[in-house]
Amino acid sequence: MGNGAEAAAVADLGIVDGLVQLSFLVQGVLGQVAGEHGLSIVQLRLLGVLRDRTPGMLELARHLGLDKSSMTGLVDRAERRGLVRRATDPHDGRAVQVSLTSEGQRLAGVCTADAGRRIQDLTSELSDSRRSQLSLLASAVVAASTTI
Numbered sequence: 001m002g003n004g005a006e007a008a009a010v011a012d013l014g015i016v017d018g019l020v021q022l023s024f025l026v027q028g029v030l031g032q033v034a035g036e037h038g039l040s041i042v043q044l045r046l047l048g049v050l051r052d053r054t055p056g057m058l059e060l061a062r063h064l065g066l067d068k069s070s071m072t073g074l075v076d077r078a079e080r081r082g083l084v085r086r087a088t089d090p091h092d093g094r095a096v097q098v099s100l101t102s103e104g105q106r107l108a109g110v111c112t113a114d115a116g117r118r119i120q121d122l123t124s125e126l127s128d129s130r131r132s133q134l135s136l137l138a139s140a141v142v143a144a145s146t147t148i
Contacts, residue, residue, distance in 0.1 A: 025122055029118045034111070036114075039107075042064060042066075046084070047104060047108040048108065050104065054099040057096050082101055
């Protein structure tokens with residue numbers, strides 16, 4: 001665990017640089033995890049979104065920030081790999097829902113656990129109190145953001 005002097009020993013990067021560099025660190029971890037499992041970051045994000053929901057293609061595209069053709073290609077590749085399946089939406093026969101297969105669920109679980117451990121490691125030098133503060137602040141920023 002970290003010590004009480006942890007804040008004094010670190011120069012303040014400012015909110016913009018601090019968050020951007022933290023984002024780079026987290027994206028780096030996600031890139032490593034994805035690569036070790038033969039995935040791109042966007043494929044890893046796809047598995048993450050599908051862990052606890054079965055969205056339609058349009059909703060999935062919004063979550064991932066992709067256009068329709070990119071979304072179709074992403075799902076096609078994941079389907080060929082046996083990670084996802086498509087099914088007709090029971091409420092709208094014209095729409096398609098996407099869900100994880102059992103292999104997709106297994107891989108999503110492995111990647112989530114691996115990324116979670118590595119991201120936790122990024123905060124290993126922080127005290128429990130500071131880690132808790134960071135968690136609450138990050139949650140507040142995410143909850144307040146309606147544009148992403």
